[in-house]
Amino acid sequence: MDTLLETAKNSNHQELLAISAMQTAIWDIFAVHGYRMIDTPLFESYDLYSQYAPHIKKDCIKTIDRDGEVLALRSDITLSLIQSVAQEYKNRDVYAKYAYISPVFLPYQGKHSAGHVFLQAGAEIIGSDATDCDSELLDMALKIVETLGVTQCQTAIGSVAYMKGLYEAMNLTKEQQEAFELAMEARNGMAIRELSARWHIDEEYVTILETLVMSGGPYEDVIETVRSFCKNDTMRNALERLDRIVRELRWIRPQERIYLEFIASNHLDYYTDMMFKIYALGAPYALVSGGRYNELAGKFGKARPACGFGLNLQLLREYIELYGEKKAEDKDLDILIFYSKSDATIWRSVEILRHNGWRTIAVKEGTPIHTNEARWVFTYDEAGFTGQSDMSMQKLLWLTTAEYRDAVDEHTDYR
Amino acid sequence: MLHIALAKGRISEQVIAFLEAAGIHFPEYNETSRKLIFVDDTDSFKITLVKSPDVPVYVERGAADVGVVGKDILEEHSYSLYEICDLGVGRCRMAVAGIKGRSLPMGRRLVVGTKYPAIARKYYASLGERVDIVPLNGSVELAPLVGLSDVIVDIVESGNTLRENGLEALTFFMDLSARLIVNKGAFRFKRKAIDRIIACTKGGTEDGMD
Numbered sequence: 001m002d003t004l005l006e007t008a009k010n011s012n013h014q015e016l017l018a019i020s021a022m023q024t025a026i027w028d029i030f031a032v033h034g035y036r037m038i039d040t041p042l043f044e045s046y047d048l049y050s051q052y053a054p055h056i057k058k059d060c061i062k063t064i065d066r067d068g069e070v071l072a073l074r075s076d077i078t079l080s081l082i083q084s085v086a087q088e089y090k091n092r093d094v095y096a097k098y099a100y101i102s103p104v105f106l107p108y109q110g111k112h113s114a115g116h117v118f119l120q121a122g123a124e125i126i127g128s129d130a131t132d133c134d135s136e137l138l139d140m141a142l143k144i145v146e147t148l149g150v151t152q153c154q155t156a157i158g159s160v161a162y163m164k165g166l167y168e169a170m171n172l173t174k175e176q177q178e179a180f181e182l183a184m185e186a187r188n189g190m191a192i193r194e195l196s197a198r199w200h201i202d203e204e205y206v207t208i209l210e211t212l213v214m215s216g217g218p219y220e221d222v223i224e225t226v227r228s229f230c231k232n233d234t235m236r237n238a239l240e241r242l243d244r245i246v247r248e249l250r251w252i253r254p255q256e257r258i259y260l261e262f263i264a265s266n267h268l269d270y271y272t273d274m275m276f277k278i279y280a281l282g283a284p285y286a287l288v289s290g291g292r293y294n295e296l297a298g299k300f301g302k303a304r305p306a307c308g309f310g311l312n313l314q315l316l317r318e319y320i321e322l323y324g325e326k327k328a329e330d331k332d333l334d335i336l337i338f339y340s341k342s343d344a345t346i347w348r349s350v351e352i353l354r355h356n357g358w359r360t361i362a363v364k365e366g367t368p369i370h371t372n373e374a375r376w377v378f379t380y381d382e383a384g385f386t387g388q389s390d391m392s393m394q395k396l397l398w399l400t401t402a403e404y405r406d407a408v409d410e411h412t413d414y415r
Numbered sequence: 416m417l418h419i420a421l422a423k424g425r426i427s428e429q430v431i432a433f434l435e436a437a438g439i440h441f442p443e444y445n446e447t448s449r450k451l452i453f454v455d456d457t458d459s460f461k462i463t464l465v466k467s468p469d470v471p472v473y474v475e476r477g478a479a480d481v482g483v484v485g486k487d488i489l490e491e492h493s494y495s496l497y498e499i500c501d502l503g504v505g506r507c508r509m510a511v512a513g514i515k516g517r518s519l520p521m522g523r524r525l526v527v528g529t530k531y532p533a534i535a536r537k538y539y540a541s542l543g544e545r546v547d548i549v550p551l552n553g554s555v556e557l558a559p560l561v562g563l564s565d566v567i568v569d570i571v572e573s574g575n576t577l578r579e580n581g582l583e584a585l586t587f588f589m590d591l592s593a594r595l596i597v598n599k600g601a602f603r604f605k606r607k608a609i610d611r612i613i614a615c616t617k618g619g620t621e622d623g624m625d
Contacts, residue, residue, distance in 0.1 A: 109495070111476050154603050187497035187602070190594075214499075216603065259603055283600045284477030285495070 035099035040080035073105035086300035095127035124308030165234030336374035357401035420479035422467035480601035528558030
């Protein structure tokens, strides 16, 4: 990964328009599901990350305030959100649905793009352990990626609780469990065998781990095999919960392809139960990640069940640009006027055009500006406006952008 | 189509031999060709030959679905991908080597020349030792001979290169071999083809194609 300054760059007009359109679409989805907007501080105490998210602390962008306290630019919105909700609503068992679209300062790597800050959209449900919250979040995350033009998605779900139950049954030390979790996450079967041999793991468990490390497939194809590995109630309850979530999701999405896999772990994260990721054909990364984290709020003083998800808008935009449905490229500007005479007529006309919704620029003749950035180019001189044959200034002055769009849709000749 | 990135050279020759033996034929491939992309006769698999350190970059970013790369590359850098299996080819070891018969300096930090600064740093940290690392790009054996470092950390296969340059291996600390790596997205969307590649390479490993 390049350094922060090497990846720091401007966003151009088209990128910003695309991101803005994505934000509008996402907010619309959050709103109809009853989520309230929230934003958390951009600066957090560095202790928040070093204590509760040690895996990201080295990537945090740190600074020191006047009192010598080490601060970090926000590297995880869920942590900040849960902390503030736990601390600000100490005595209320609130059920709340929050959504946000806000910058996160953490390195990311896409297929072509990379950076140290990205816009994250996310939603969290706090105060309920019901499985319909998990299935609602899954559905909403899918709605978002579908609305934004991602057509071939796959939802991969698993359970941290199931793996926790398995490790409990194996009676592993913390160090041993972490080593196995790392190997499982990398689907590294060699490491599973090496670790099992080193710690004399019972052959039955080695077989289970070797099966799980390569696990993954349609839910119904995999679930019974995984169920046969259950060694305790923790594992059985985790699968019952997954069954309920999948059943509820299928009530509203009967055809949804759900991929079951068991490589998720909690040593790098705060998840406690169901975890999910949404992948799309061609994307080397998950477009959405989420899950349930019932124990996180308790660390800040008030225990509350919670679940949520987040998605990186920069990566999603990159994916849509590479693989999404191609839309006709829009010009950055509607009307460009070169004037040789500055008088009331031209500036009043410009004002009317802008009032009608046309993106308009008027510049003195000879100003170096790319004419291909505008849909229509006019000149204004003693003779008045002259321009292209497909649209007269006279028409534009009487036409709003909405009326023009309707006319185009109805194939009306407005010239 | 499954896109496979292979390191040019011995690893690519051995992997292509595995695939050919399993019935996946690349009609245009031959060891002397300067072409870098080969497609099999059923248009199901595409091989791209790249430099060894680039294989995980291709796979991580989805320019290739799977790849074969030495464990040394995966240990030296961190990549977000799956390390599925050991192909059992290209076996060698990571070693500390120094000038034959010369004792190591006392009372100052050891100077280590290496192409693998991360691996060397991690190894010495595991011993509780602080060392000065001199990052090099090639001909690492020269470093102790010209006084650039006290020892080197490098891959040793037969030990011939060390011997020819008056060096000897002092410690072997990591076993290395070629690994099959898979892109996280591709693992889910192209599982059938990936399983076929795993089966091909497993066959090769069991046959002892080392």
